[in-house]
Amino acid sequence: MHRCFVVISMAWLAGACADPDSPPALDAGVVDPPLRAVTVTVEARRLPMADVPVFTSTADGRFIAEGVTDAEGKVTLMGGATATALALDTRTAPIGDDDEVRLELTQIDPPVPSSTWAIDIATPPPPNLGLRLVTPCYRGSVDVPSVDSTSVTGEGCGRTETLGLVADGTLGDTHLARATSVAGAPARFETWHGIQPIEITAHVS
Amino acid sequence: MTTWTYAELAPDFRYWLREGLPVGLPGVVAVSLDGGGHYARRFEDAPPALTVEATDFLLPLQPPVLYGDAQGLAVRLTDTGRAFDDCEVVFQAESPGFMLWTIHTGPLADANHVVRVPALPDGRAIRMISGVEVTCIENRDFADPTRPERTAVGASRR
Numbered sequence: 001m002h003r004c005f006v007v008i009s010m011a012w013l014a015g016a017c018a019d020p021d022s023p024p025a026l027d028a029g030v031v032d033p034p035l036r037a038v039t040v041t042v043e044a045r046r047l048p049m050a051d052v053p054v055f056t057s058t059a060d061g062r063f064i065a066e067g068v069t070d071a072e073g074k075v076t077l078m079g080g081a082t083a084t085a086l087a088l089d090t091r092t093a094p095i096g097d098d099d100e101v102r103l104e105l106t107q108i109d110p111p112v113p114s115s116t117w118a119i120d121i122a123t124p125p126p127p128n129l130g131l132r133l134v135t136p137c138y139r140g141s142v143d144v145p146s147v148d149s150t151s152v153t154g155e156g157c158g159r160t161e162t163l164g165l166v167a168d169g170t171l172g173d174t175h176l177a178r179a180t181s182v183a184g185a186p187a188r189f190e191t192w193h194g195i196q197p198i199e200i201t202a203h204v205s
Numbered sequence: 206m207t208t209w210t211y212a213e214l215a216p217d218f219r220y221w222l223r224e225g226l227p228v229g230l231p232g233v234v235a236v237s238l239d240g241g242g243h244y245a246r247r248f249e250d251a252p253p254a255l256t257v258e259a260t261d262f263l264l265p266l267q268p269p270v271l272y273g274d275a276q277g278l279a280v281r282l283t284d285t286g287r288a289f290d291d292c293e294v295v296f297q298a299e300s301p302g303f304m305l306w307t308i309h310t311g312p313l314a315d316a317n318h319v320v321r322v323p324a325l326p327d328g329r330a331i332r333m334i335s336g337v338e339v340t341c342i343e344n345r346d347f348a349d350p351t352r353p354e355r356t357a358v359g360a361s362r363r
Binding site for chain 1: 214224259
């Protein structure tokens with residue numbers, strides 16, 4: 001049996017508690033789902049997060065069960081209305097009707113691993129002051145030495161299927177291509193899209 | 206006011222741009238109000254221009270009300286009658302180490318709603334060290350591509 005003692009030290013918070021003996025009731029109609037096995041997946045920028053403590057709770061916040069994610073970022077627990085990933089950025093979300101929930105953390109620890117991608121730049125970009133490879137799981141980019149490069153190594157998720165290739169030009173002359181790697185074949189970049197600035201007007205005073 | 210754009214390379218892959226949209230790829234233009242919510246439109250092709258009016262933005266949320274008792278902590282949202290795809294309740298806490306909590310509500314048919322902070326497995330105390338900020342979103346990820354994605358925000362009174 002787990003018990004929770006809550007410390008509230010902020011004066012403003014105490015002031016917000018109009019009646020500490022009458023905590024807010026759950027919304028009418030909120031009923032705890034029956035206990036059943038639920039699958040929790042913890043990711044950060046689409047990378048599975050291993051060894052993250054996870055626990056499930058009832059709708060009114062009572063603890064049910066806890067576990068730790070495996071190498072695929074998954075753990076199966078008894079639940080429950082919600083699941084919580086207990087990390088530096090602690091995230092709670094309701095468990096879906098399919099008995100699954102995905103918790104997306106923003107913290108990456110350990111850092112994004114290094115990967116190698118096979119690429120084929122079938123059509124050179126119009127501008128070519130520098131090529132960069134981008135992946136969904138990493139906000140940075142990996143420099144591509146030249147349009148003749150067939151392999152690139154850097155930080156980013158290797159399991160992703162869709163890749164982006166950014167060709168830097170002079171200001172306002174950037175181009176973008178995307179490619180999908182199928183069955184381990186090189187990601188083939190063929191079509192480039194120019195980025196055109198648009199004018200945005202806001203009347204919000 | 207802040208404006209940002211991104212290109213969608215795949216449904217789960219957005220490439221952030223400083224300005225503009227890539228022709229031939231779906232892209233998003235969003236305008237965020239300082240301390241307020243955002244209004245975003247998705248385009249299959251780059252529009253030449255976009256004009257945003259004050260009425261395009263959602264009204265702010267009512268300040269969330271905080272509660273604490275022997276059962277734990279709770280946050281009440283009081284936007285009766287407003288529906289959202291999801292709301293995020295964010296606050297900082299110590300337990301005893303620093304924790305940044307983000308609690309998703311899931312879909313709310315009525316944002317008059319109590320959000321309970323889950324009790325920790327080992328019974329550790331949770332000490333809130335910040336106010337509470339709430340962000341609620343409608344038409345998340347452009348589920349209806351003909352409508353904008355919009356957010357409304359609210360914060361507890363200090």
